Amino acid sequence: MRKTKTKELTLLAILTSLTIVLGFFGRIPTPTGVTTLLDVGIYFTAFYFGKEHGVVVGGVAAFLFDLLAGYPQWMVISLLAHGGQGYLAGLSGKKHLLGFLLGTIFMVAVYFIASSLMYGMGAATAEVLTNTMQNVVGVIGGYLLCATFGKIRGEKSDES
Template sequence: MKKTKTQTLTLLAVLTALSVVLAYIHIPTLTGYLTLLDVGIYFTAYYLGAKSGAVVGGLSGFLIDLLLGYPQYMLHSLIAHGTQGYFAGWIGKKRFLGLVLSSIAMVGWYFLAALLLGYGWGAAWASIPGNLLQNFFGMLVGYLVYYLAYRRFEK
C-alpha cells in the first residue's frame, strides 16, 4: 500500500506529539536531568529518514520550549534538534558520519545559543556534558526502540 501525503503528515504529527510528551519525562543526573526528547527524534530519524527526523526534531524542540516556558530557546531548539534529526537520518555508509554530525550539531548549537542569549562562556561550556549525555542516551534508546519496532512491524 502506498502512503499518501496525508498519512505521512499524520504520522509525523503523532511522532512530534509523542516526542513532546517524552520531553516531560525527566531523569535526574549529576549535571541536572535528562529528558527523553532525543529518543523520539532519533527513533523517527532511524525509522523514517533524514527529512522526517528534521521535521519531528525541529518541531518537537520548538514546541517543548514553548510549553515549558523557555521562549528564548525556541528558535535555537528548532535549529539544534532539526539538524540533529536530519543528520541522524542518514543511512548506509553515511550513517556513522550522520550520527557524529547530529551530536555536534545539537551540542554545538546549544553552546552557541548560550553565548547568543548572553549567558556567557561559563554557561556555554557547562552545557556540554549534559547535552552530550542527553544526546547519547537518546541515540541509544532511540535505536533500541527502532530495533524493536522494526523487528515487530517490518518482518
C-alpha cells in the same frame, strides 16, 4: 496522492506528539535550561523513517516543547539545533554512524553558541557535557525503539 500526504502528515504529527511526551517524561532542569528525553524520539524517527522525517520531528517537537515547558527564549534555537540533529541522524547506510556523530556535534555546537551569547562562556561550557549525554541517551533509546519496532513489524535488522 492526497491520501498519501494525509497519512504522512498524520504520522509526523503523531511522532512529534510522542517526542514531546518523551521530553516531558524525562525532564531534568539545568542552569540554563533543561535536559530531556526528547532526543530519543528524534533519533527513533530519524533512524526508522529517514532524514526528512527526522528534521521535521526534531525541529517541531523541540520548538513546541520549549513553548509548553516555559522556555520560549530557546524555541527558535531548538528548532534549528534539533532539526539539524534529526536531519543528520537520518543519514542512511554507511553514513549512519557519521550522521549520529554530526547530529550530536551540530546540536551541541548550536546550544553552545546560543548559551555563550545568552549566559556567557562558563554556562555554555557546563552545558556541553549534559547536551552530549542527552544525545548519547537519545541515540541508545532511539536505536532500541527502532530495533524493537522493526521486530514487531517483522523487518530484518539493519546492521549498518
